[in-house]
Amino acid sequence: MYKLFFRLVFKRMDPERAHEAAFRWIRLAARVPVLRTYVAAALAPRHEELRTEALGLRMHGPFGLAAGFDKNAVAIDGMAMLGFDHIEIGTVTGEPQPGNPRKRLFRLVADRALINRMGFNNEGSAAVAARLAARNPVFRTTVGVNIGKTKVVPEAEAAADYVKSTERLAAHADYLVVNVSSPNTPGLRNLQATESLRPLLTAVREAADRTVTARRVPLLVKIAPDLADEDVDAVADLAVELGLDGIIATNTTIAREGLGLTSGPELVGETGGLSGAPLKARSLEVLSRLYARVGDRITLVGVGGVENAEDAWQRILAGATLVQGYSAFIYEGPFYARAIHKGLAARLAASPYATLAEAVGAETRKKAAQ
Numbered sequence: 001m002y003k004l005f006f007r008l009v010f011k012r013m014d015p016e017r018a019h020e021a022a023f024r025w026i027r028l029a030a031r032v033p034v035l036r037t038y039v040a041a042a043l044a045p046r047h048e049e050l051r052t053e054a055l056g057l058r059m060h061g062p063f064g065l066a067a068g069f070d071k072n073a074v075a076i077d078g079m080a081m082l083g084f085d086h087i088e089i090g091t092v093t094g095e096p097q098p099g100n101p102r103k104r105l106f107r108l109v110a111d112r113a114l115i116n117r118m119g120f121n122n123e124g125s126a127a128v129a130a131r132l133a134a135r136n137p138v139f140r141t142t143v144g145v146n147i148g149k150t151k152v153v154p155e156a157e158a159a160a161d162y163v164k165s166t167e168r169l170a171a172h173a174d175y176l177v178v179n180v181s182s183p184n185t186p187g188l189r190n191l192q193a194t195e196s197l198r199p200l201l202t203a204v205r206e207a208a209d210r211t212v213t214a215r216r217v218p219l220l221v222k223i224a225p226d227l228a229d230e231d232v233d234a235v236a237d238l239a240v241e242l243g244l245d246g247i248i249a250t251n252t253t254i255a256r257e258g259l260g261l262t263s264g265p266e267l268v269g270e271t272g273g274l275s276g277a278p279l280k281a282r283s284l285e286v287l288s289r290l291y292a293r294v295g296d297r298i299t300l301v302g303v304g305g306v307e308n309a310e311d312a313w314q315r316i317l318a319g320a321t322l323v324q325g326y327s328a329f330i331y332e333g334p335f336y337a338r339a340i341h342k343g344l345a346a347r348l349a350a351s352p353y354a355t356l357a358e359a360v361g362a363e364t365r366k367k368a369a370q
Contacts, residue, residue: 002333015105015114019330023075030078036138043338044083047345052085052356054299054321055175055218055245059142061085062356063312063340066303066324067146067177067222071122073131080139083337088324089128090146091179092169094161096124097151100184106270107330111259112307113279114327116252117184117272120148125165132172145173146222147204148182155187158196159203166207170217178204181224181251183273189224194234197221201242218245218299225250225282225304232286236293246299248324249286253279276327280305284318291319291364307332309343316344316356317363 010018030036050061064086065079073089080087099121106115122128125147132143147165149158162178170176178201180191191200201221208217221244223235239247252273259268259278283304290300302315303324312323329336344356353359 002335003331006331006333011107011109014103015107016102019105023070026078026082027075030075030081030138036077036081039334040081040083040139043334044081045338045341047341049345049348050341050356052321055220056216057142057174057218059085059322061341061344062316062320062322063337063344064088064142064144064322064324065329066326067091067144067179068116068118069326069329071120073128073135073143073145076135076141076143077138080141082334083341084141085337086142086144086174086322088144088146088177090122090177091120091148091182092122092125092128092145092165093120093148093150094125094153094164095150096127097121104272106267106272108259108267108274108276109331111276111278112328112331113259113274113276114330115267115270115272115274117270119151119184120182125168129168129172132169142174143172144175144177144220145169146177146179148179149185149188149191151185155190158191159200162200162204163207166204167211170208170211173217175218175220175245176204176208177220177222177248179222179251181222183224183226183252183254189226192223192227192231192235194238197235198238198242201238201244205242205244220244220246220248220299220301222248222251223286225253225279225286226255227286229289232289233293236290240294240297244298246301247290247294248301248303249290250279250283250304252304253282255282275304276331277305277307280307280311284314287315287320288318288364288367291361292368296361306340309340309347312340312344313347313359314363316359317361319361319364321357321360 100119302320307328
């Protein structure tokens with residue numbers, strides 16, 4: 001029914017307008033007690049065997065919503081109602097900003113992909129922190145906060161901008177993510193170089209510890225799939241050296257290999273980050289490389305082209321303790337998380353592993369031993 005609705009309604013709408021409409025419906029449903037209870041019962045059944053411990057946190061399962069869908073923390077309960085085990089809000093910047101001019105979001109339906117050049121449009125860290133502080137949760141869920149650089153802030157002052165967001169948001173985050181990998185903020189990806197990343201992550205870690213003394217807020221970094229292999233290794237080594245809690249692999253890509261055969265050249269030529277199915281192979285490759293480098297010393301989060309339960313299962317076998325999705329949610333609709341949970345439970349039952357934790361990295365370890 002959703003795919004028919006998508007073809008008849010959403011496909012005819014501007015992608016960003018369709019996103020806004022769907023977002024409003026999700027938020028509205030979550031505000032109506034009877035409706036949200038019914039929806040959660042249908043879309044968020046719990047599988048005990050999928051319960052996951054990661055980053056020192058206990059979650060209903062390993063599958064969450066990637067950053068970018070709920071930039072301003074306005075629909076956390078709505079997304080939990082749809083079955084996501086954790087919700088990563090943002091990207092949030094130090095100061096509010098409108099993002100890039102519209103039109104800035106494009107569907108490549110035939111390729112099951114999206115191109116976006118949103119530009120971190122959000123209300124800013126002060127407004128988002130106030131909203132999180134005032135939140136009265138309906139569903140128990142894990143909330144990650146993804147932070148990025150304000151566009152007008154010079155690269156040399158990036159650390160101070162991230163620290164500002166950290167000081168405002170860390171107390172409200174179950175975990176914190178430093179985003180240095182979006183292609184839509186000029187100069188941002190330069191911060192992935194270890195000589196820039198080391199002082200940035202150190203400053204954010206110190207700010208989080210200074211701001212929140214009652215607990216340790218887990219800190220992760222999100223990297224691009226376009227990094228060369230040796231740079232992936234360098235980030236992995238740096239994460240271990242600094243005692244980072246995790247790495248998210250990966251953000252969107254600026255590559256366009258394999259496109260244009262099914263999607264028109266006018267879409268493929270749009271600037272911005274590509275997400276969805278075409279990112280699947282490289283994202284999995286980066287994840288496997290990271291796990292081979294860091295093993296179980298830090299938590300890895302697999303994201304990029306996760307369309308179904310098999311994709312999620314392959315990420316776990318490659319080394320991901322947690323898995324995230326976003327673009328496929330647009331195409332698959334409200335049963336997306338439910339289908340992944342059901343499929344993961346079936347794959348675990350048919351596997352030689354007693355728990356999901358045993359399965360994490362099993363395929364990568366097997367390849368290393370051959």
